[in-house]
Amino acid sequence: MNKSLTGSFNGPLLFWLFMLLLPATIAWGKQLPSSNPTLEAWVQSTAAHQHADIQLVYPQYLGILYRQARFQNFWLDAQGKPNTAARQLKEDLKPWLTLDDHPRLASYRKLYQLLEHQPESNAPRQRQSHDLIITDYFLRFQQDLLSLFWNQQDHNEDHGVINAYERWDDWPDEVTPSSIEKELINWLAALKKQPPSEWAYTRVIESRPVAHYYDPWRQAFSELQTATDAGPWPQLSQDLKPGSLEPEVTDLAKMLSLLGDLETTEPWNADEPFDDRLGAAVKSFQKRHQLPATGQVDAATRKHLNVSPQERQRRLAHNLRRLYHLPPQLNDRHLMVNLASQRMEFVEDGEIQLSMKTIVGREHQRTPIMSQWLTSLVLNPIWNVPPSIAKERIFPRAQQNPDYLASRDYALVEGWHTPARKVNFEDLPDDAFTGGNSPYRIIQKSGNYNQLGRAKFRLSNQEAIYLHDTPYRQAFSKEQRAISAGCVRVEDSAALVDALLAKSPQFTPETVAAIYSEGEERYLQVRPRVAVYLMYWTAWTDAQGRLHWHEDIYHKDQMKQERRLAQKD
Secondary structure (H helix, E strand, O other): OOOOOOOOOOOOHHHHHHHHHHHHHOOOOOOOOOOOHHHHHHHHHHHHHHHOOOOOOOHHHHHHHHHHOOOOOOOEOOOOOEOHHHHHHHHHHHHHHOOOOOHHHHHHHHHHHHHHOOOOOOOHHHHHHHHHHHHHHHHHHHHHHHOOOHHHHHOOOOOOOOOOOOOOOOOOOOOOOOOHHHHHHHHHHHHHHOOHHHHHHHHHHHOOOOHHHHHHHHHHHHHHHHHHHOOOOOOOOOOEOOOOOOOHHHHHHHHHHHOOOOOOOOOOOOOOOOOHHHHHHHHHHHHHOOOOOOOOEOHHHHHHHOOOHHHHHHHHHHHHHHHHHOOOOOOOEEEEEEOOOOEEEEEEOOEEEEEEEEEEEOHHHOOOOEEEEEEEEEEOOOEEOOHHHHHHHHHHHHHHOOOHHHHOOEEEEEOOOOOOEEOOHHHOOOOOOOOOOOOEEEEEOOOOOOOOOOEEEEEOOOOOOOEEOOOOHHHHHOOOOEEEOOOEEEOOHHHHHHHHOOOOOOOOHHHHHHHHHHOOOEEEOOOOOOEEEEEOOOEEEOOOOOEEEOOOOOOOOOOHHHHHHHHHO
16 A cells, blocks of 8 residues: 555555646636645645745645646756756845845745755655745745735825825726735646746746846846955045045055946055046946045045945845835836935836926925826916915914915815805914814915916825926925925926827917916826836936935835834934
8 A cells, every 4th residue: 555645655646646636627717726635735745844844834825836737846957956947036035135134034034045955865755845845935925025015114104195085996006916816826827838947937037026127226236246245345534535645545446346436457556546547436436326526535425435335235125125116017108206316207118208306205204105197287286285284384374464375376265166165364263274174275376376386297196195396496406305295396397298298289389388378277188198106216227237326315225113213313
């Protein structure tokens, strides 16, 4: 007689394979196929053969996947070595392992270790045991990505729901959570057409965020690893300028060489001075860090130079993590706003059509990370003043000066019906803007005083976050422009309006100019649709693959719990 299923499987395997494969021969259509006691026992027995100390998280899904794969391995080849899918997955895990310590990352480290080490022997049973455990940990990783677990680390909690009445049925969310259970049907269908190793490779590649950003950023991460492997990072303690002969000039040359700013095939000689070549490398470094390109090492430049490659890898890993806020496929027409650098690009068919400065939310009123749709373009907008601004800024001024509201084109109204009923300021209750359901609101008419300027770009969210023009142009001359109450102000709204309407023949430049001249609020549809991505990147690569850095103005290059501690200090 053959041994039990929990034994060595040296008996007649045909019977067991028939029992295990039988459910897979039944057409399961759109319904998730079920497991069975025999299959579940096989999973537990296989896992325990080499990893008895590991508690499986997804035993049912493992059984279904391996049954569909005809019990072939996903990650190991015939010699028990990692296949292409395993090697790719291992590379993808490296940035995650540099992040701040988080309980969720423990399983990622274990997965990396499993991929790094081969089974104790090359016996088929041990290979499959090792492969199955890798798959269980891979499913844990997949569940985190599918459920958008890591995106929650970036939630601000600065802006509550304001426009509760808004519905965006025609504008579905660009990024929505999923789960293994929801994806399993598609996975099994793919396994019918692909060998398990190819299926695993496809899953690894499809699990990555947008390749346009991920691939060059991941390459930059690998290049930083070269600098990390070079040994302890020097620390500069003094200013340096052309002609300097201090010993730290050698350290400076080493740093700039490892960071890619100084091209050198030989080590810098200790007696070489700070020359023009080194000065050009310093300028390159300064430009990549948004510093004045003086070519001299001052205190600010020294501070950035002293940041170790390990710390740079950690920060870049957070930016790689935040790429999951983007949908897998970017819309052909989209606005990409980098909140950290306070800049925006209008991209059409992969080409940048327009680039400009922006103003974003201040630290305690941070503009949230969002993947949105531009629902409409509003020319000559009327500003519905947020209750908090009305209460804290406008209402007190109106109490001191009865003419203040009229002098700034403000009006006090009740309700949201059209036209809204105007209310006299002296008839307003003292608690008019206390609480969240006040019937009163302040609006600002279109005109030169309007805080939204000449154009408003509405987005598909309930938090009253949108893009708009501004009458205060001087703010764009500042280097640091995180000064708004949460919305994004754009530097050149007229150019943006023209670009967005370029494919709408009914809105010619003359038509738009006439609307501006009328001075009345006008809603325009923008077609084809435009997506708006409000992202937060403190590190990014340019067209040449060079890594650029910006200050972490919102303290997001750390996990949420560390961020809260930092804000208390």
